[in-house]
Amino acid sequence: MAWNAPVPFASWVMLSGVLFSIGAVGFLIRKDPIIMFMCIELMLNAGNLLFIAAARYLGIMAGQVFVFFVMAVAAAEVAVGLAIIVAIFRTKSTIDVDEMSGMRG
Amino acid sequence: MSDTLFTWIASLVKAVLVFAVLMSLVPLLIWLERKVVAWMQQRIGPNRCGPFGLLQPMADAVKLIIKENIIPAGVDRVTYYLAPILSIVPALAAFAVVPFGEPVTIFGRTVALQVADVNIGILYILALSSLAVYGVTLAGWSSNNKYSLLGALRSSAQMISYEIPIGLAVVSVVLMAGSLSLKAVVDLQRDSGYWLVFPQLISFIIFLIASNAELNRPPFDMAEAESELVAGFHTEYSGFRFAMFFMGEYVNLVTVSALATVMFLGGWHAPFGLPEIPIVWFLVKIFAFIIFYMWIRATLPRIRYDLLMAFGWKVLIPVGFLNLAMTAVVVTLAADRAMPLLTAVNVTLAVVVGAIIKIAGRRVERRAPRLAPVPEAGG
Amino acid sequence: MIGDFLWLIPAFPLAGVLVNGLLGHRLPRMLSGTVACLAVLGSAVVSVMGLLHLLQTPAGQAREIHQTLFPWISTGSFQTSVSLMLDPLSAVMACVVTGVGFLIHVYSTGYMAHDPRYHRYFTYLNLFTFAMLLLVLADNFLLMFVGWEGVGLCSYLLIGFWFQKPSAAAAGKKAFLVNRVGDFGFLLGMLFIFAVFGSLDYRVVFDKVAAEPGAITATLTAICLLLFVGATGKSAQIPLYVWLPDAMEGPTPVSALIHAATMVTAGVYMVARCSILFVNAPAALLVIAIIGAATALFAATIGLVQNDIKRVLAYSTVSQLGYMFMACGVGAFAAAIFHLMTHAFFKALLFLGAGSVIHGIHEEQDIRRMGGLMKWMPITGFTFWIGTLAIAGIPPLSGFFSKDEIIWYSLAGPMGHWAFWAVGVVTAVLTAFYMARLTFKTFHGQPRMPEEIRSKIHESPLSMTTVLTALAVGAVFAGLVNIPEAIGHRLHLPENSIAAFTHFLEPSIVEKKEAALLIANAAGNAPVGFVRPAPHVDHALELPLMGLTFVLALLSIALGASWYVRRPGTATALAARAPALYSLLLNKYYVDEIYSAIIVRPGMAFSRFLWRGVDVLIIDGLVNAVAWFFGIASRLFRVVQSGYVRGYAAGMLAGALIVIWVLSR
């Protein structure tokens, strides 16, 4: 395979899948909610990458617009999520997720 | 020589040239700032080293480079090393899309006087300016010093906040130009005969204020407020790393001035029908801006932090949105007459607001009892 | 070219709203009032320019200016733009709204001078003007609806302007709710129009109807009736008129502007605007005529015995609006608009006069405690008399021409009938009488107010009296634009000055001969057979009938003079002789009580049933049952619910893996 051969679509799927898997596993093994949050962002990004790749390979703009929306929702999610983490830290003085297992604060 | 190769070489040459010019501007600007501020404060400024003290920055540079590089205990090494670099790179990279002259012909080929004319130039600059915050933030955090951390926190909140008004101001300009390319903005100003500072006066003022905050310059230099935070985010830095923060700051100053010139003052074109001289006019305008920023620094006292945030969110952003809405309406409804219409509206508004501020200020003065004179601070 | 500046008409008041609304509390009073007045003056000037432009357009050319500002909604088959239209009808309306509106703004600067929320008042007033102009100038139903809702909102805000008074707050709420009922009808009508015609643009809809008259009578009748429901709400017709008398809780200039001169005429304007729809649905026209006539008579009788100066005028407004709808109903749309215009002048005059009286004798509104005010307030009294004579139909004041045109067409119009004529005449007589009663009791006879007030009574400031004078001039001369043919021909006036107003309106409104034809055509297809062709009435009758109304009106004024000035006890004695009738009228036929009994109370009872019976027993019971079930179930599943986020995440990922595996097979 030549180094300047075009990239097949399957490679993009693989790359995106690997990134997603790393994010997912990271979410499962870390205890710091902020890092777990970053893992979610990583997974979202993997999804975005697949969207963009599909948009390019199918020649449809919609994929890029979807990514736009994913970013908007991610921004919203981060804002609220971090605010929640800050609030929890204020009441519990810890942000270990395993400590946050009660149903009430 | 093939076209591709030529383009590559031209780009490389341009990039190196721009880098060299920017880097050599820094000592000049440091000297200029010290001189200008000194004059404004009725002092003389550096005058020992070389003619008019011109060699003073050189001496300072040598001093900084040969000084011992202190790394305090307990710093986070990777980020501590990375921070100065991160503060200078975005500033340099942003300059890549700033056009500084009409395309010229070399060896029968047209070369744009711009490192890269990408059609999303303005967005690119916004993206890079949003990266600039990392330098300050990481420097503050990695130093393991509470003053540095406070400075970094202040600075990251401030820079995120003030990016929004900048974006709003820039988007208004983009609306007028109908393109995200900076070259198109300059062309628009040439073709219409209007410098955008008039139809976009509000944007211009917002840009001036907010960019001052983005640059972390007085009166918005909360990140390094000496009287409160020792020296803020770079308290623990010394030697060449310290110098890099300085360089980043001044390169940023040039970039912002260049951006303001391109977007609002007609870029490299001559005013009032004066003869066009390549690049010279561009430099003149940039220096006008730079000296203006220095003037602000010499004149205005530092503002309180909560007031700074309140001003950004409660004044600049709403006004920016209103201006954006107005521009959008005018551009949509009367595209061909947008320039004169917006000019009329903006200039009228400026006069009215100016008058109101004048009158209100006088009234406040009359009402408020005179405060006892504050004792002079030392130094 | 005026067509490019059409947007200025609504833009001026909007700018006023922005200035006063955003900066008003910082501006000095003088400035905020001046800004509001100038804004309306600006749009008045542009409106008049537009009107002049239309007048100068030769008869052959289209007297219509369109300006599309921007596309508004464009989704699939539904396209609407924000676009304005100036044709004779909307030009007349715009001039009335901005002209009378400007005078009332000026008056308000005096009347509201001491109000603490001065700038907010002017914000609302300008917002109202903006919404009304949008309503009038819109060239599609949707934009009109925006204006329609806008005036409703402003009406609510202004009626409840003194919200610290519970009665004012309640009146505002009532107006809003009653209007909502009407608006719902209008909205349904609009949806129907879109469903049938696939568009909401006037041009498209009207052209489609005009292209094949009589093609879709049944649906059209439904549409027209629904639109009319909207009109009854906004224009205070039976059965939705109840809010208007209560609306007098607002500041008096508001009553004059909104509840006499402009907003309440929106319904009439809308019916006239859609005249082409209505003439193709004669059954709907008949309903309008009947309701209009009934409202006119009904409200006039209530007006006979009310004692609150503004309330009398309010019922008079309802009655006059009834006249206008009767005119629409019999097919004389131009006459309705003509009366709308003259009415705007004299009713605004009367209301502002009443405001001046209230202002002058320190917030007294009961005419039983007035009397003899002519001595103290000569300008107010004089102009009030002009208004009274105008509304009573005394020639050559404006009311005479417009009212007699309606009465004549109620007999001779395409849908005319002697019953309508009789109602018209009786109402005219009643109108003359109660107005005479009001005027005599207020300005003549013995002063009946307490001694200590007498010394403080004063004529109103210049800003108010000037406006009264200006409106009085209008009330005197406005009728001359439409001299009826019977008089015109008798006096040998030049041909182009006779019925000029009607001819001017012809491009916007179905002309009456054509209307007669269309109605007859539609009646042939009508599912219900009660519509008959226009009656044949001899034109020679017109002058004698006019004379009859005039003489009767004069007589009732004289009767008023004798009852309330010469022998002040007569009326009381009369009331004592028929106490049942008197209290029936005084209590406005107990309509509010009836509504309360048949709509509000059952509604409350039904709600209580829903609450106690359905909600508490059935729904809550179900919910509790479900909760009980899950209580049991959760005891089983509690093991899984560990509270460890990462455990859940692992479960989610495992589930996702299974789903992907299943889907990919």
Place this chain on the structure above:
Amino acid sequence: MTLLPFIALSVVAIAFALLLVLNRNAVHGALCLVVNFAAVAVFFLMLGAEFIAVVQVAVYAGAIMVLFLFVLMLLNIQGQEGGLEQKPRSQILIAAVLGILLLAEIGVLAPLAAGLGGAQAAAVPADFGSPRLVGLTLFRDHLLAFEIAAFILLAAMMGAVVLAKRRLA
């Protein structure tokens, strides 16, 4: 879009993603993620999505990650967590099994994606991915979704303000 830069960048992206997961220090983790995002932005450029690429840098790297850093500094928690923590060892086991399964599934399914009709890049106009085209698609075909996104952002903003208010504690 050739294989060499693709593989080089892929290595960078994957390496920094792994660093994020395995790193002890949250701030370093955030920086790794920024590098990962930058790599993805370059991927976007390679895929002709220049507008999205710039937005990726401005929004993710410039705003979201700065927010993360801000919160990390604000809380400034040190050494509470120790990288791959020991406590529930079973959790790591489960994660490893699930991760491997996920990778396996993707590995099996990815080649099938070629069958979807997009094995090779489609021919696209020169302005594919330009701000103009993104804007047109956004405001013409997805206007409603755009408005809803605006509402979501507004709601999130208000939620964040309410949550972060000191009174809550």
